[in-house]
Amino acid sequence: MNHAQSDWTVDFLKQLNTTGCEVEQIDIASTALWQIESNHWQQFAELALQQDLRWVAGWAEHIQDRFFINACFEKQGVYVLLRTIVNAAKLDLPSQATVYPAASRSERHTQDMFGINFIGHPDNRRWTRHKAWPKHSYPLHKDFPVQGTPEPITLPDMDYPFIKAHGAGVYEIPVGPVHAGIIEPGHFRFQAVGELILNLEERLGYVHKGIEKIAEGRTPESLARLAGRVSGDATIGHCWAACMAMEQAAGIEIPPRAALIRGILAERERVANHLGDMGAICNDVAFMFAQMQFTRLRELWLRTNAKVFNHRLLMDRIIPGGVVCDLSDSSCALIKQDIVQLRKELSDILPAVDLNSSLEDRLYTAGYLPPETAAAFGTLGYVGRASGQDKDVRRDAPYPPYDQVIFKVPVETQGDVASRFWMRYKEIKVALKLIEQFIAHLASGDILAEWQTPPTGSESLGMVEGWRGEIVTYIRFGADNKIARFYPRDPSILNWPALERLVLDNIVPDFPVCNKSLNGSYSGNDL
């Protein structure tokens, strides 16, 4: 399996060489790092697309007077980190967004944070920068102060050039950033005719917290805590991805028991969030009965978290080198008993949901995301898997403890809200089985490996299947065990653009349920 997988990199490297794109291969922990000249940046993307590589992530880093621009690609579970270096004197780079639409917002983010000019970018409006810092100042430059340059009053962000629609009967609906429900802030701009959505434009960035900036100079423990707060509902996913990257950079193997407990934590997080989402989807079409039931189940699940792991939402349970809390036999018994209970309850509630024709009428065919669009945007997690994207890091690039177990990854091509609803249910079923297997495998031993200071400049990529999908985290250490660069790529960054597509030709009042079926993280996107 591994041989067949690595084949494409060999062939692809040959192809790159014949086309004159010279690749310098550098060894880093975990992944292949290919360094190319900046003038081949776009050409590489074109060749990569021909080879069906998936664009995964893009970020940059300021080192002295140079800028490292990185992009990550994946095929068949093999990740390649692509890098080019541009000089501060001339911050130009051909855009990859012309080839990969998924790279568009990421490049806009890099443009706002570093001042790098992506030549030929189809849409180079500002993205992360609202009005909180001035136009020609770039927060991720090393000379930018960590506390920022706060004005006494932040200017209102009035002049963002939204896409306009003209014509008789076309009207615009601005929604947010402050919403009536208790959700995160984000702005949605609709152009509609009657109730039909002509266009939707997202304007995110309201939860920009400067996570990349404040990560610099942290110790591993401190960074793990920060990573756990990139997106609160995916705290295990992000924390794990960050710890994985740090451990690889430092050359540490975590004890098998710690890996299994991490697996249990991740699957518990997945189940809790999926339960909450299934209820929320029902709530958005005013089917309150199901919402209350799912909310109740989620609450019971979280209470077990509190009992077993001392934290309802599992924050800071994963630390560099292992996990914080061990599992006693009685805890294992409680978890197993919980799973039996949850299965029984779900088998009572789901027929009531499945057989409800009024609910069916709302969920089926609403918010259809065609598999081709999902592929073009690199859509991840349950959104991608409901639209035929057969991707799962746990299976494709298995990391402990998932390399010890066999499990199915459900995939559908139906692509509508109903499909994303049932996809969550299928994933819950898989997660419950996984937890049972992990508990059965639970080896005795340590739960924490001793930390070793990684060499200066060591870097790594951590890939984890969070509950929303693949989380990719890049870490580079500086001197003295301090973080030099931290970039977490939440799956929402790739899923948000899909929302703009899947609501087209739906009616305005169906938007909330379409949005909820995708449930992107605002915080994880805005960083």
Next chain:
Amino acid sequence: MSWLIAILQTMLFATLAPLLAGWLKWCKCRLQNRKAPSLFQPYRDLIKLTNKQPVVAGHASWLFTIAPYIIFSATVLAATVVPLIAVDLPTSASADVIVMVGFFAFARFFLALAGLDIGTAFGGMGSSREMTISSLAEPAMLMAIFTLTMTASTTNLSVAISHVLNEGLVLRPSFVFALFALILVAVAETGRVPVDNPATHLELTMIHEAMILEYSGRHLALIEWASQLKLMLYGVLIANIFFPWGIAETFNLKTLGYGLLAIMGKLAVLAIFLAVSETLVAKMRLFRVQEYLGFAYLLGLLGMLSHIILETSR
């Protein structure tokens, strides 16, 4: 004397409406396996809102501030037309069912204007949806009511109710059709699931709530109270036209007391039915509402046809 009772009856309408809303909420909560708020919570909410200072947008016109008073008054006036605990009251003699529908339309007109007045996208969206739905609901409602009034040969509710009382328990196919038509219309007109969701926070899905999003304080209290009244009005209409037994025909304490108990019992049962149906169904897609109200209109029409074919004796 009868005028006094008429005034008392209208006041009773206004005071009992929040209780009905509280009872409905209680039933829904229990059906969802939740603890329910007190039955008197709607009163507390109204008092709380009344004591709060209303916040009015800077560019709101006079229309925005007077609309809640107009809406509330028009709904109270509509309530005077409907016999609650007694028939043959002077207020119901002076106005008929078409006037009542007119009062509703009047209130709705100002509500829609107020929604537009503030200039937000949500208000305009809500007004547009409300008008779309009402243009379908009003004919359906009139059709259902005309079926009843043809039997009694009058559009006066009080007389029609007396007529049903005098006829005794007769099974009329036309009444069954009209009953279902009126129930469907009532659900749509009072903004209940599956047409609208009064408990939602999702602006884009709202109809009634979207128009009143900008209201606060006593303005909001009046509008909330008016919609509670409207819910009760439809409930009373259904209860007293189709099941009028128990309503007072003479004015003395005993009959009036029985009348009050009877209507409260009937409304409580109706609310249970509504709560069960709201628990069982999800809200329908907005563009299904026309099919739904078209069906209500058809039921009303069938009711009238069956009246003409089966019940008219030559």
